[in-house]
Amino acid sequence: MKTLIILSHPDVAGSTTQQFLMAATQTLENVTLHHLEKHYPTGKIDRVYEQALLAEHDRIIFQFPLYWYSSPSLLKEWQDVVLDEKKITDWQGKEFGIVVIAGVAKKEYQAGGREIFTMDELMRPYQAIANKFKWQYLPIFGIYQFAYMTETCKQKLLIRYQQYLMLGNSQTLAERTAWFQNQLISISLSKEASLHDKIDLIKEQLQTNQEELEMLRFTLDELE
Amino acid sequence: MKTLIILSHPDVAGSTTQQFLMAATQTLENVTLHHLEKHYPTGKIDRVYEQALLAEHDRIIFQFPLYWYSSPSLLKEWQDVVLDEKKITDWQGKEFGIVVIAGVAKKEYQAGGREIFTMDELMRPYQAIANKFKWQYLPIFGIYQFAYMTETCKQKLLIRYQQYLMLGNSQTLAERTAWFQNQLISISLSKEASLHDKIDLIKEQLQTNQEELEMLRFTLDELE
Numbered sequence: 001m002k003t004l005i006i007l008s009h010p011d012v013a014g015s016t017t018q019q020f021l022m023a024a025t026q027t028l029e030n031v032t033l034h035h036l037e038k039h040y041p042t043g044k045i046d047r048v049y050e051q052a053l054l055a056e057h058d059r060i061i062f063q064f065p066l067y068w069y070s071s072p073s074l075l076k077e078w079q080d081v082v083l084d085e086k087k088i089t090d091w092q093g094k095e096f097g098i099v100v101i102a103g104v105a106k107k108e109y110q111a112g113g114r115e116i117f118t119m120d121e122l123m124r125p126y127q128a129i130a131n132k133f134k135w136q137y138l139p140i141f142g143i144y145q146f147a148y149m150t151e152t153c154k155q156k157l158l159i160r161y162q163q164y165l166m167l168g169n170s171q172t173l174a175e176r177t178a179w180f181q182n183q184l185i186s187i188s189l190s191k192e193a194s195l196h197d198k199i200d201l202i203k204e205q206l207q208t209n210q211e212e213l214e215m216l217r218f219t220l221d222e223l224e
Numbered sequence: 225m226k227t228l229i230i231l232s233h234p235d236v237a238g239s240t241t242q243q244f245l246m247a248a249t250q251t252l253e254n255v256t257l258h259h260l261e262k263h264y265p266t267g268k269i270d271r272v273y274e275q276a277l278l279a280e281h282d283r284i285i286f287q288f289p290l291y292w293y294s295s296p297s298l299l300k301e302w303q304d305v306v307l308d309e310k311k312i313t314d315w316q317g318k319e320f321g322i323v324v325i326a327g328v329a330k331k332e333y334q335a336g337g338r339e340i341f342t343m344d345e346l347m348r349p350y351q352a353i354a355n356k357f358k359w360q361y362l363p364i365f366g367i368y369q370f371a372y373m374t375e376t377c378k379q380k381l382l383i384r385y386q387q388y389l390m391l392g393n394s395q396t397l398a399e400r401t402a403w404f405q406n407q408l409i410s411i412s413l414s415k416e417a418s419l420h421d422k423i424d425l426i427k428e429q430l431q432t433n434q435e436e437l438e439m440l441r442f443t444l445d446e447l448e
Contacts, residue, residue: 068349080297128339128341
Protein backbone atom coordinates (compact mmCIF):
# COMPACT_ATOMS: atom_id res chain seq x y z
CA MET A 1 0.00 0.00 0.00
CA LYS A 2 1.26 3.47 -0.92
CA THR A 3 0.33 6.47 1.19
CA LEU A 4 0.31 10.09 0.05
CA ILE A 5 0.37 12.80 2.72
CA ILE A 6 -0.86 16.08 1.28
CA LEU A 7 0.47 18.52 3.83
CA SER A 8 -0.75 22.10 3.95
CA HIS A 9 0.99 24.45 6.36
CA PRO A 10 2.19 27.98 5.57
CA ASP A 11 4.98 27.85 8.19
CA VAL A 12 6.32 24.34 8.68
CA ALA A 13 9.67 25.64 9.94
CA GLY A 14 7.93 27.42 12.79
CA SER A 15 5.74 24.45 13.80
CA THR A 16 7.22 21.94 16.25
CA THR A 17 4.29 19.58 15.60
CA GLN A 18 4.93 19.50 11.86
CA GLN A 19 8.69 19.10 12.39
CA PHE A 20 7.97 16.15 14.67
CA LEU A 21 5.52 14.53 12.23
CA MET A 22 7.80 15.12 9.25
CA ALA A 23 10.72 13.46 11.07
CA ALA A 24 8.43 10.49 11.77
CA THR A 25 7.72 9.93 8.06
CA GLN A 26 11.33 10.16 6.82
CA THR A 27 12.17 6.55 7.59
CA LEU A 28 8.90 5.09 6.31
CA GLU A 29 8.77 3.18 3.07
CA ASN A 30 5.86 3.73 0.67
CA VAL A 31 4.93 7.02 2.30
CA THR A 32 5.16 10.17 0.14
CA LEU A 33 5.13 13.49 1.97
CA HIS A 34 3.94 16.27 -0.35
CA HIS A 35 4.07 19.74 1.16
CA LEU A 36 1.88 22.07 -0.90
CA GLU A 37 3.24 25.44 0.28
CA LYS A 38 6.80 24.28 -0.39
CA HIS A 39 5.95 22.76 -3.78
CA TYR A 40 3.87 25.75 -4.90
CA PRO A 41 5.36 28.93 -3.44
CA THR A 42 3.31 31.04 -5.88
CA GLY A 43 0.09 29.17 -4.95
CA LYS A 44 -0.54 27.94 -8.50
CA ILE A 45 -1.38 24.20 -8.40
CA ASP A 46 -0.37 21.88 -11.27
CA ARG A 47 -3.56 19.91 -11.92
CA VAL A 48 -2.00 17.25 -14.17
CA TYR A 49 0.91 16.55 -11.81
CA GLU A 50 -1.37 16.34 -8.76
CA GLN A 51 -3.90 14.07 -10.45
CA ALA A 52 -1.09 11.67 -11.43
CA LEU A 53 0.27 11.71 -7.87
CA LEU A 54 -3.19 10.96 -6.50
CA ALA A 55 -3.70 8.08 -8.94
CA GLU A 56 -0.41 6.45 -7.84
CA HIS A 57 -1.35 6.18 -4.18
CA ASP A 58 -3.86 4.00 -2.31
CA ARG A 59 -4.27 6.02 0.87
CA ILE A 60 -4.65 9.79 0.71
CA ILE A 61 -4.05 11.78 3.89
CA PHE A 62 -4.82 15.49 4.26
CA GLN A 63 -2.54 16.82 7.02
CA PHE A 64 -2.99 20.37 8.27
CA PRO A 65 -3.29 22.65 11.26
CA LEU A 66 -6.90 23.64 11.97
CA TYR A 67 -7.42 27.17 10.59
CA TRP A 68 -10.95 28.42 11.22
CA TYR A 69 -12.31 24.90 11.53
CA SER A 70 -10.87 23.75 8.20
CA SER A 71 -7.58 23.53 6.31
CA PRO A 72 -5.35 26.43 5.27
CA SER A 73 -6.53 27.95 1.98
CA LEU A 74 -3.93 26.28 -0.27
CA LEU A 75 -5.34 22.81 0.47
CA LYS A 76 -8.79 24.14 -0.49
CA GLU A 77 -7.28 25.49 -3.71
CA TRP A 78 -5.77 22.01 -4.28
CA GLN A 79 -9.25 20.50 -3.92
CA ASP A 80 -10.81 23.07 -6.29
CA VAL A 81 -8.12 22.47 -8.94
CA VAL A 82 -7.38 18.75 -8.63
CA LEU A 83 -10.53 16.91 -7.55
CA ASP A 84 -12.71 15.93 -10.48
CA GLU A 85 -15.95 13.98 -10.32
CA LYS A 86 -15.24 12.54 -13.75
CA LYS A 87 -12.32 10.59 -12.21
CA ILE A 88 -14.49 8.57 -9.81
CA THR A 89 -13.81 5.35 -11.72
CA ASP A 90 -10.07 6.01 -12.16
CA TRP A 91 -9.63 6.82 -8.49
CA GLN A 92 -11.81 4.13 -6.97
CA GLY A 93 -10.84 1.97 -4.00
CA LYS A 94 -8.77 4.56 -2.16
CA GLU A 95 -8.72 5.29 1.56
CA PHE A 96 -8.94 8.86 2.77
CA GLY A 97 -7.78 10.16 6.14
CA ILE A 98 -7.33 13.46 7.96
CA VAL A 99 -4.47 14.37 10.31
CA VAL A 100 -5.56 17.59 11.96
CA ILE A 101 -3.54 19.58 14.50
CA ALA A 102 -5.46 21.77 16.94
CA GLY A 103 -4.18 24.18 19.56
CA VAL A 104 -7.32 23.78 21.66
CA ALA A 105 -7.98 20.82 24.01
CA LYS A 106 -9.98 17.89 22.64
CA LYS A 107 -12.67 18.26 25.31
CA GLU A 108 -13.68 21.64 23.82
CA TYR A 109 -14.77 19.93 20.60
CA GLN A 110 -18.16 18.68 21.75
CA ALA A 111 -21.64 20.00 22.48
CA GLY A 112 -21.24 22.20 25.55
CA GLY A 113 -17.51 22.68 24.89
CA ARG A 114 -16.09 26.01 23.74
CA GLU A 115 -15.92 24.90 20.08
CA ILE A 116 -19.46 23.39 20.26
CA PHE A 117 -18.87 20.76 17.51
CA THR A 118 -16.85 17.55 17.44
CA MET A 119 -13.96 17.27 15.03
CA ASP A 120 -16.03 14.64 13.16
CA GLU A 121 -18.73 17.27 12.63
CA LEU A 122 -16.31 20.01 11.57
CA MET A 123 -14.68 17.68 9.02
CA ARG A 124 -17.99 16.78 7.30
CA PRO A 125 -16.94 18.49 4.03
CA TYR A 126 -14.03 16.00 3.78
CA GLN A 127 -16.27 13.08 4.65
CA ALA A 128 -18.63 14.23 1.87
CA ILE A 129 -15.68 14.17 -0.56
CA ALA A 130 -14.89 10.59 0.50
CA ASN A 131 -18.55 9.75 -0.07
CA LYS A 132 -18.52 11.37 -3.52
CA PHE A 133 -15.47 9.35 -4.67
CA LYS A 134 -16.59 6.21 -2.78
CA TRP A 135 -13.32 6.28 -0.82
CA GLN A 136 -13.14 4.61 2.57
CA TYR A 137 -13.16 7.41 5.14
CA LEU A 138 -10.71 6.68 7.97
CA PRO A 139 -11.31 7.78 11.55
CA ILE A 140 -9.84 11.29 11.97
CA PHE A 141 -6.38 11.43 13.51
CA GLY A 142 -6.59 14.50 15.74
CA ILE A 143 -3.59 15.95 17.56
CA TYR A 144 -4.61 18.35 20.31
CA GLN A 145 -2.26 20.67 22.21
CA PHE A 146 0.93 18.94 21.11
CA ALA A 147 3.03 21.57 22.91
CA TYR A 148 1.74 20.39 26.30
CA MET A 149 2.45 16.68 25.74
CA THR A 150 5.11 14.82 27.73
CA GLU A 151 7.93 13.12 25.85
CA THR A 152 6.35 9.72 26.46
CA CYS A 153 3.02 10.94 25.09
CA LYS A 154 4.79 12.25 22.01
CA GLN A 155 6.48 8.90 21.46
CA LYS A 156 3.13 7.11 21.73
CA LEU A 157 1.64 9.63 19.32
CA LEU A 158 4.45 8.90 16.88
CA ILE A 159 3.66 5.16 16.90
CA ARG A 160 -0.06 5.80 16.41
CA TYR A 161 0.68 8.26 13.62
CA GLN A 162 2.95 5.83 11.77
CA GLN A 163 0.29 3.12 12.15
CA TYR A 164 -2.33 5.53 10.78
CA LEU A 165 -0.16 6.11 7.70
CA MET A 166 0.90 2.53 7.09
CA LEU A 167 -1.41 -0.06 8.58
CA GLY A 168 -4.80 -1.30 7.47
CA ASN A 169 -7.77 0.52 8.96
CA SER A 170 -9.03 -2.45 10.97
CA GLN A 171 -5.75 -4.24 11.56
CA THR A 172 -5.69 -7.34 13.74
CA LEU A 173 -3.73 -7.66 16.96
CA ALA A 174 -1.24 -9.91 15.13
CA GLU A 175 -0.69 -7.28 12.44
CA ARG A 176 -0.16 -4.52 14.93
CA THR A 177 2.23 -6.64 16.99
CA ALA A 178 4.28 -7.61 13.92
CA TRP A 179 4.42 -3.98 12.85
CA PHE A 180 5.46 -2.90 16.33
CA GLN A 181 8.25 -5.48 16.46
CA ASN A 182 9.61 -4.17 13.17
CA GLN A 183 9.42 -0.63 14.48
CA LEU A 184 11.23 -1.59 17.69
CA ILE A 185 14.14 -2.77 15.58
CA SER A 186 14.35 0.61 13.84
CA ILE A 187 14.00 2.45 17.14
CA SER A 188 16.87 0.40 18.60
CA LEU A 189 19.00 1.47 15.67
CA SER A 190 18.22 5.14 16.15
CA LYS A 191 19.82 7.26 18.84
CA GLU A 192 16.80 9.47 19.28
CA ALA A 193 14.83 7.33 21.67
CA SER A 194 16.29 6.81 25.14
CA LEU A 195 16.19 3.38 26.77
CA HIS A 196 13.60 4.73 29.18
CA ASP A 197 11.25 5.75 26.35
CA LYS A 198 11.66 2.39 24.66
CA ILE A 199 10.72 0.54 27.85
CA ASP A 200 7.66 2.75 28.24
CA LEU A 201 6.56 2.01 24.70
CA ILE A 202 6.99 -1.73 25.11
CA LYS A 203 5.06 -1.66 28.37
CA GLU A 204 2.28 0.29 26.71
CA GLN A 205 2.07 -2.14 23.81
CA LEU A 206 2.07 -5.14 26.15
CA GLN A 207 -0.71 -3.59 28.15
CA THR A 208 -2.79 -3.01 25.01
CA ASN A 209 -2.23 -6.61 24.00
CA GLN A 210 -3.20 -7.76 27.47
CA GLU A 211 -6.45 -5.78 27.37
CA GLU A 212 -7.27 -7.16 23.96
CA LEU A 213 -6.62 -10.74 25.15
CA GLU A 214 -8.85 -10.19 28.17
CA MET A 215 -11.58 -8.93 25.88
CA LEU A 216 -11.25 -11.97 23.67
CA ARG A 217 -11.46 -14.25 26.70
CA PHE A 218 -14.59 -12.42 27.83
CA THR A 219 -16.14 -12.86 24.39
CA LEU A 220 -15.30 -16.57 24.46
CA ASP A 221 -16.88 -16.90 27.91
CA GLU A 222 -20.02 -15.28 26.58
CA LEU A 223 -20.16 -17.70 23.68
CA GLU A 224 -19.79 -20.81 25.84
CA MET B 225 -28.40 48.13 9.63
CA LYS B 226 -25.51 47.81 7.16
CA THR B 227 -24.94 44.55 5.33
CA LEU B 228 -21.66 43.38 3.82
CA ILE B 229 -21.80 40.62 1.20
CA ILE B 230 -18.40 38.96 0.88
CA LEU B 231 -18.76 37.24 -2.46
CA SER B 232 -16.30 34.59 -3.59
CA HIS B 233 -16.66 33.27 -7.13
CA PRO B 234 -13.83 32.80 -9.65
CA ASP B 235 -16.14 33.29 -12.66
CA VAL B 236 -18.99 35.66 -11.90
CA ALA B 237 -19.39 36.59 -15.58
CA GLY B 238 -20.11 32.95 -16.44
CA SER B 239 -22.61 32.42 -13.61
CA THR B 240 -26.26 33.29 -14.31
CA THR B 241 -27.05 32.83 -10.60
CA GLN B 242 -24.44 35.35 -9.51
CA GLN B 243 -25.50 37.80 -12.23
CA PHE B 244 -29.08 37.51 -11.00
CA LEU B 245 -28.11 38.00 -7.34
CA MET B 246 -25.78 40.90 -8.13
CA ALA B 247 -28.52 42.67 -10.08
CA ALA B 248 -30.79 42.20 -7.05
CA THR B 249 -28.38 44.04 -4.73
CA GLN B 250 -27.71 47.04 -6.98
CA THR B 251 -30.81 48.95 -5.93
CA LEU B 252 -30.51 48.16 -2.23
CA GLU B 253 -29.41 50.81 0.23
CA ASN B 254 -26.98 49.91 3.01
CA VAL B 255 -25.85 46.75 1.23
CA THR B 256 -22.17 46.55 0.20
CA LEU B 257 -21.26 43.89 -2.34
CA HIS B 258 -17.57 42.99 -2.08
CA HIS B 259 -16.36 40.52 -4.69
CA LEU B 260 -13.04 39.04 -3.54
CA GLU B 261 -11.78 37.64 -6.86
CA LYS B 262 -12.43 41.00 -8.54
CA HIS B 263 -10.91 43.03 -5.72
CA TYR B 264 -7.85 40.79 -5.40
CA PRO B 265 -6.92 39.41 -8.84
CA THR B 266 -3.50 38.33 -7.49
CA GLY B 267 -5.11 36.57 -4.49
CA LYS B 268 -3.29 38.69 -1.92
CA ILE B 269 -5.80 39.91 0.70
CA ASP B 270 -5.38 43.31 2.41
CA ARG B 271 -5.90 42.50 6.08
CA VAL B 272 -6.21 46.09 7.31
CA TYR B 273 -8.71 47.08 4.62
CA GLU B 274 -10.83 43.99 5.17
CA GLN B 275 -10.87 44.33 8.93
CA ALA B 276 -12.05 47.94 8.60
CA LEU B 277 -14.78 46.88 6.16
CA LEU B 278 -15.94 44.16 8.54
CA ALA B 279 -16.03 46.56 11.48
CA GLU B 280 -18.25 49.00 9.54
CA HIS B 281 -21.04 46.49 8.89
CA ASP B 282 -23.59 44.85 11.16
CA ARG B 283 -24.55 41.84 9.07
CA ILE B 284 -21.84 39.80 7.33
CA ILE B 285 -22.89 37.47 4.51
CA PHE B 286 -20.57 34.93 2.89
CA GLN B 287 -21.92 34.30 -0.62
CA PHE B 288 -20.41 31.57 -2.77
CA PRO B 289 -21.01 28.58 -5.02
CA LEU B 290 -20.50 25.26 -3.21
CA TYR B 291 -17.05 23.93 -4.19
CA TRP B 292 -16.29 20.61 -2.55
CA TYR B 293 -18.76 21.24 0.24
CA SER B 294 -17.24 24.59 1.16
CA SER B 295 -16.36 27.98 -0.35
CA PRO B 296 -13.86 28.62 -3.16
CA SER B 297 -10.32 28.89 -1.79
CA LEU B 298 -10.07 32.70 -1.85
CA LEU B 299 -12.80 33.05 0.76
CA LYS B 300 -10.85 30.59 2.94
CA GLU B 301 -7.75 32.73 2.41
CA TRP B 302 -9.82 35.75 3.45
CA GLN B 303 -10.75 33.95 6.68
CA ASP B 304 -7.14 32.95 7.36
CA VAL B 305 -5.85 36.52 6.79
CA VAL B 306 -8.67 38.68 8.17
CA LEU B 307 -10.38 36.87 11.05
CA ASP B 308 -8.69 37.48 14.37
CA GLU B 309 -9.79 36.17 17.75
CA LYS B 310 -8.33 39.24 19.42
CA LYS B 311 -11.06 41.32 17.74
CA ILE B 312 -13.96 39.52 19.45
CA THR B 313 -14.81 42.62 21.49
CA ASP B 314 -14.41 45.07 18.57
CA TRP B 315 -16.60 42.95 16.32
CA GLN B 316 -19.31 41.98 18.78
CA GLY B 317 -23.04 42.05 18.05
CA LYS B 318 -22.83 41.17 14.37
CA GLU B 319 -25.07 38.81 12.43
CA PHE B 320 -23.53 36.22 10.14
CA GLY B 321 -25.23 34.52 7.22
CA ILE B 322 -24.38 32.20 4.34
CA VAL B 323 -25.78 32.40 0.80
CA VAL B 324 -24.71 29.16 -0.84
CA ILE B 325 -25.43 28.15 -4.43
CA ALA B 326 -25.54 24.44 -5.22
CA GLY B 327 -25.97 22.68 -8.56
CA VAL B 328 -27.45 19.60 -6.89
CA ALA B 329 -31.08 19.32 -5.73
CA LYS B 330 -31.86 20.16 -2.11
CA LYS B 331 -33.27 16.69 -1.43
CA GLU B 332 -29.80 15.16 -1.94
CA TYR B 333 -28.49 17.06 1.10
CA GLN B 334 -29.81 14.73 3.78
CA ALA B 335 -29.10 11.33 5.31
CA GLY B 336 -29.90 8.85 2.57
CA GLY B 337 -29.47 11.47 -0.15
CA ARG B 338 -26.53 11.45 -2.56
CA GLU B 339 -24.64 14.11 -0.59
CA ILE B 340 -25.43 12.37 2.76
CA PHE B 341 -25.24 15.56 4.88
CA THR B 342 -27.56 18.54 5.21
CA MET B 343 -26.29 21.97 4.23
CA ASP B 344 -26.49 22.90 7.94
CA GLU B 345 -24.05 20.05 8.68
CA LEU B 346 -21.68 20.93 5.84
CA MET B 347 -21.55 24.58 6.96
CA ARG B 348 -20.56 23.72 10.58
CA PRO B 349 -17.14 25.39 10.19
CA TYR B 350 -18.92 28.72 9.53
CA GLN B 351 -21.29 28.16 12.41
CA ALA B 352 -18.24 27.52 14.62
CA ILE B 353 -16.81 30.89 13.48
CA ALA B 354 -20.07 32.61 14.45
CA ASN B 355 -19.86 30.86 17.81
CA LYS B 356 -16.25 31.97 18.30
CA PHE B 357 -17.08 35.65 17.65
CA LYS B 358 -20.47 35.41 19.44
CA TRP B 359 -22.18 36.51 16.21
CA GLN B 360 -25.80 35.59 15.62
CA TYR B 361 -25.79 32.79 13.05
CA LEU B 362 -28.60 33.25 10.53
CA PRO B 363 -30.43 30.32 8.90
CA ILE B 364 -28.52 29.37 5.76
CA PHE B 365 -29.89 30.81 2.52
CA GLY B 366 -29.46 27.91 0.09
CA ILE B 367 -30.10 28.22 -3.64
CA TYR B 368 -30.41 24.83 -5.33
CA GLN B 369 -30.47 24.25 -9.09
CA PHE B 370 -31.15 27.85 -10.01
CA ALA B 371 -30.93 27.00 -13.72
CA TYR B 372 -34.07 24.84 -13.50
CA MET B 373 -36.23 27.46 -11.77
CA THR B 374 -39.22 29.06 -13.46
CA GLU B 375 -39.30 32.85 -13.82
CA THR B 376 -41.88 33.10 -11.03
CA CYS B 377 -39.69 31.00 -8.74
CA LYS B 378 -36.74 33.25 -9.51
CA GLN B 379 -38.78 36.36 -8.67
CA LYS B 380 -39.83 34.82 -5.35
CA LEU B 381 -36.22 33.90 -4.67
CA LEU B 382 -35.21 37.50 -5.34
CA ILE B 383 -37.66 38.78 -2.73
CA ARG B 384 -36.50 36.24 -0.16
CA TYR B 385 -32.86 37.06 -0.93
CA GLN B 386 -33.38 40.79 -0.50
CA GLN B 387 -35.20 40.13 2.77
CA TYR B 388 -32.30 37.93 3.91
CA LEU B 389 -29.88 40.79 3.26
CA MET B 390 -31.94 43.62 4.70
CA LEU B 391 -34.54 42.51 7.21
CA GLY B 392 -34.21 41.44 10.84
CA ASN B 393 -33.82 37.72 11.39
CA SER B 394 -37.15 37.29 13.18
CA GLN B 395 -39.08 40.10 11.55
CA THR B 396 -42.77 40.53 12.34
CA LEU B 397 -45.57 40.26 9.80
CA ALA B 398 -45.97 44.06 9.94
CA GLU B 399 -42.26 44.56 9.15
CA ARG B 400 -42.32 42.15 6.25
CA THR B 401 -45.50 43.71 4.83
CA ALA B 402 -44.08 47.22 5.08
CA TRP B 403 -40.87 46.08 3.39
CA PHE B 404 -42.84 44.34 0.66
CA GLN B 405 -44.95 47.44 -0.02
CA ASN B 406 -41.80 49.49 -0.45
CA GLN B 407 -40.39 46.87 -2.77
CA LEU B 408 -43.58 46.83 -4.84
CA ILE B 409 -43.11 50.53 -5.48
CA SER B 410 -39.61 49.95 -6.83
CA ILE B 411 -40.75 46.97 -8.89
CA SER B 412 -43.50 49.12 -10.45
CA LEU B 413 -40.86 51.63 -11.44
CA SER B 414 -38.65 49.02 -13.06
CA LYS B 415 -39.36 47.57 -16.46
CA GLU B 416 -37.91 44.16 -15.64
CA ALA B 417 -40.91 42.59 -13.97
CA SER B 418 -43.97 41.94 -16.11
CA LEU B 419 -47.44 42.67 -14.77
CA HIS B 420 -48.01 38.94 -14.56
CA ASP B 421 -45.00 38.43 -12.28
CA LYS B 422 -46.10 41.31 -10.07
CA ILE B 423 -49.56 39.82 -9.61
CA ASP B 424 -48.02 36.46 -8.72
CA LEU B 425 -45.81 38.07 -6.11
CA ILE B 426 -48.67 39.98 -4.55
CA LYS B 427 -50.80 36.82 -4.44
CA GLU B 428 -47.94 34.93 -2.82
CA GLN B 429 -47.44 37.60 -0.18
CA LEU B 430 -51.17 37.81 0.56
CA GLN B 431 -51.29 34.07 0.99
CA THR B 432 -48.38 34.15 3.45
CA ASN B 433 -50.13 36.91 5.40
CA GLN B 434 -53.36 34.91 5.40
CA GLU B 435 -51.63 31.82 6.78
CA GLU B 436 -49.97 33.87 9.47
CA LEU B 437 -53.29 35.48 10.47
CA GLU B 438 -54.93 32.06 10.68
CA MET B 439 -52.11 30.84 12.89
CA LEU B 440 -52.54 33.86 15.17
CA ARG B 441 -56.28 33.22 15.37
CA PHE B 442 -55.62 29.59 16.28
CA THR B 443 -53.20 30.69 19.02
CA LEU B 444 -55.82 33.12 20.37
CA ASP B 445 -58.43 30.37 20.39
CA GLU B 446 -56.09 28.15 22.37
CA LEU B 447 -55.52 30.90 24.92
CA GLU B 448 -59.22 31.56 25.49
